[in-house]
Amino acid sequence: MKDLQQWAEEDTFGDLLKRRGVSRREFLSFCGKMAALIGAGGVFAGSRTAWAQELAGRLEGARRPSVVYLQLQECTGCLESLLRSASTPVEELILEQISLDYNELLMAPSGEAAEQALATAQGKPHLLLVNGSVPLKDGGVYCTIGGRSARDVLERAAANATAVVAIGACAEYGCVQAAAPNPTGAVGVADVIRDRPVVNVSGCPPIAETISATLTYYLAYGRTPPLDGLGRPLFAYGQRIHDKCPRRASFDAGQFAERFDDQNARLGHCLYRLGCKGPATFAPCATIEWNDGLSFPIKAGHPCLGCTERHFYDRMTPFYRRLPGIVVPGIGVEATANTIGVAAVAASVAAVAVHSAATVIAKHRARRAEPESLPLAVLGDRKEADEKDKD
């Protein structure tokens, strides 16, 4: 008897859906959602409905993927994010299936069997998902799993992976633990696995739907989605939050909240001057939104921290300033670019004033310093000069 729960090797995803009793309607609605998400990045031409149909067709035909899901140096927030929004039956199913080989890998009841499962999973082509960064410093002692360093665990799992998906900022580049001075030498997956492209689902954490859409894409098309220069799927990270922001009209109108909870903030005006990083942040927050599309930070009144951008803990900080300040060397005083600029202009004007004053003085002196009149015969100088010559 065929196991109803299990996605067997010979099954397509469509078969599994049928057996699990997921209705066609539920499935198509899921595909529509994913199509909207993936299509939002402008990756595909054509109408969204047509594309949802196509996606559904392909997804139904997908074979069970072999998936290994690792968790390294991280905070579990990415996984929590997945848990928060896996709200449709299809999503639940996908998550369940994705975790399947993770069980074989890490959840086996004994050490020996775990080794065995790992060897089996690694021996076959599989999709590798990774949460968390890899601390390289001091031989990797800052994160060990089952006595092995994170790097060791990752490299073994990646050896036969057909595609590697780094989920979350930690797996992308190290996130908070890689912020200066990066005490544990944390790096991202792509810094360890260098021989093939790594898909980076950015964010601290990423929105659940971007993770599931990336996986759905892989299931449906058998390849990873098109990526931007940083390895992020274009469908989610192709545009800035700013370009889709509900407060954008205020930005264009020059209406800004100057302080939290001031009159403008209460009118829902733009948070740019409170340090919002939306204009520099490529993320689908404003379109997909968080927790089942309920809201997202900017909508809820807090400026974007730019968490889908690399090294945002160093490059987007201070979070509450539009621009970072500049520490004037020696004095230790922090100045804004404009303060420094105004000082520079003042200095240049002052220099001009000083120099022109110096010029006037020098000109005057030069005139005075011009040679005395030559000897004048009419005043009887000739004789003197001649006498001097004789001496």
Add this chain to the structure above:
Amino acid sequence: MKIFDIPEDEIRIELGDPAPFDGGKRRELMLAAALGAPVGTRDPVDLALLSAASRKEDLRHFEQTAFTPLEPRLARSIARVRRVGTEEEELIARGEVDAILYLCRADEATRFRAELQAEMRMTRGYRALGIAKAKPEPKGNESWTFMGYIPIRATRHKSTHSEEPADFNYVTVWDWQLRVLHWLSVFLILVLSLTGLLMGSSRFIYGVTQGYSNYLSWLRLTHFVAGWFLLCAAILRIAGLFLASNRFQRWYALFPVKKRDLNNLVQVVQNYLFCRFERPPHYIGHNPLQQIAYTAIFGVGLAALFTGFALYALYAPDHWLLRYFVWFDDLFGVQYLRLAHQLIMWIFLAFIPIHVYLSIRADTVEREGALSSIVSGGRWCRKGTKFEDG
């Protein structure tokens, strides 16, 4: 130094404002000074006095009947002149003011006044030539009248220091294309700075708009359009480096490379620093310091363009052109790029006063014609000046 060792054409005699005494007229004083010169004199001062007087009076109406040359002890010469066609004769004495005053036995007040005045006014190398006249009397009983004095200065000047238009050549330095680009860039940079400041600083716009408007959109649009134009200007200028026929505009004019130019660089820096004027080296185009400064500011402009377009690229990272700028965003992070972009604007704004000042100064003080050349395209070069890039 002996005056007659100096070639005549290098001696320059300047006559100051004549100072007549006792209600005399300047014209009379000048005439007297001229008539006091010996006939056939070659002395440059005499020649200058003669020349000055001849503009006012026909000297041929007078003839000299006797001349007592200057005796060093007395420090005066005396000429005896007669108006042609009359028997009326006059004695004219010239010499040091105090010697002439002594001759005149001037009263204390006149003496004091004349000496003090001469002392006060005879600055910058001027010296006073005192003039006195008398009716000829036998046995030297003449009664001399102090007429006044004339400030005289004799300096050695090269002919290049003449301010006469005829001494200058007009040289074309900058093509019209370059001038257009320059002024276009000035305009664009000002527009970019202004819009950039307005966009970046709430102090300027806070409270400007209530209700719906596109205030910031317009600012941004202006900024972006100006940015595109500036990019075009930059591209044209770079093309000009290789295409221009004008050697002052070609790429090798970007930096001082010759050893001589490098040495001159030090000289130029010192000249600017210590406010020296009219010193060599002279350049028709840019001097080495200008080359470095202008090339640097051009580089800063390129940096502004690059950072600006890298920021602009954020709106469409896969744009066919902008995609080449996007990688820059990931290098340091967008915030620091924005910071750099803003700081670069301030470099421009700080550069402008210095640039304008030095250009005006070059025109007025150094006579290098930098300001006029960027307007008219050419400049006046003094004949005979040795130009390093001539």
Add this chain to the structure above:
Amino acid sequence: MATERIVIDPITRIEGHLRIELEAEGGRIGNAWACATQFRGIEKILEGRDPRDAWAFAQRICGVCTGVHAIASIRAVEDAIKCRIPESAELIRNLVSGMATLQDHVMHFYHLHALDWVDVMSALAADPAATSRLAASVSPWPNNSASWFKEVQQRVATSAKGGLGIFASGYWGHPAYRLPPEANLMAVAHYLEALKWQREVIKLHTIFAGKNPHPNYLVGGMATSINLDNQLTINKVRLDQLGELIREARRFVDEVYYPDVMAIAGFYPEYASIGVSSPTLMAVGESAFSCSGTPAGKPVAAGLLMDGDYRTSHPFNPRMVAEYVSSAWYLYPEGDRQGLHPWQGRTDPNYTGPKPPYRQLSDQEKYTWCKAPRYDGRPVQVGPNARIMLAYAQGHPDTVQLANRDLGKLRAGVEALNSTLGRTYCRALESVILARRMEEWFAALNERIRSGDVSTFNAELWEPESWPKQAQGMGYLEAARGTLSHWVEIENGRIARYQCVVPSTWNSSGRDPNGLMGPYEQALAGDKKHPLADPKRPVEVLRTIHSFDPCLSCAVHLLVPGGPAFEVKVR
């Protein structure tokens, strides 16, 4: 019988990365070592940064108890700069951290802890109708229908046949499981319901703080403005949604979580005396209470129960806290015997353990990344049981009333709360109380809005120029897992020093210079009586460790229906 060495790494179904090494003899645990095997150095990274940004860094210490570090951080900074926040912001923070705690407790019980008590496979033998009757007898929860239980049973059945699926790889059939099939089935069904529930109720965070995990906080208040007449603020739509979420949260706690815990507890009375840990317990207030500076909480005051005297509440003095590194891989210039107060605290990693891959850590003097905080030299237990026991000692009415009722049912004294079962029970008890408090807070917030006081942010001390040149601050939070404190020192507007004393640091700490074990270790090996029937299937150990709800900030577990289970390496 020879002493067996047992290594459990990773301990799964916890928030964090923990390795337990044990020595067992004759079915009893003789010795235990708790090893935190991960270090990220966030305290060090924070140095030199803008204190207003600190929360965002600290928050990433943990994504499961997400937000608690952020609150402690902003509280510490506010204490340092002496910023008082508006009352509405205070209420919003309470609601946000209260909901985090509720969600955390429920998830902990069902998804991390329940499978230690519930034999999933036994549920197959249950009669769905009987289950429905059983459920109806303990709770009016409307979902407890026979058809729903049947569906759940079906799923478990198919899953069991494949040997994989939702509840794979458990220690099913272990004699330590004692629930009847119906109770097992009910718990499994509620496991699935809790998964859906937690997604919903946490939306309170999304409304007030933009997202979850890692909601946004703000030094000086909360970023969300209240304006009933705008789309992008807390308006009536949002208030209605919030009210619904809070009602939903309370209902589930009252009708599902609490009855389930009570039902299960009834079958495992001996665990009220197993896993007795450190007799000194500490809390700074009721659950979700947070404060800037020295805690002076109401209605439950900060205090300690010392040395097994559970009737007397001693006042809490933050000066008595010291952290030791005698068993942890850090370097103190003063040497390992010296304890440092968090304001002098240092975090200089100095790994001396074996080079990975390794087999054993407990043979080393230092074996963990976890410092050992001590209060006046005592290992201290923090968490729900500490809070409940302290509230009980102080005579907090709700707590006394509910605890007396339940302790009466279990025929146990208050000392039973310091046990494996006690910790699990206290979590449910305080959820009930907290859910009520949530409604009070929300009503208070609505009242303020009605009266027109909508301010949520104090801008006075926003700019660093308005701060003192040098300042120290501490922030406290009674997080889900216990007393959390952040300690910050600010110089010239920058963080000069940052230290966090995390609940799990108190609980999972290793041995101190006097050789005193940390609470985990004490719970396992303190009385040498902790059972461990089958070293290959250490379900008893997991019960006790999970009762602490460990949070070690780097997890290797997966919390999806795909399969909580654990790997045990036995040699």
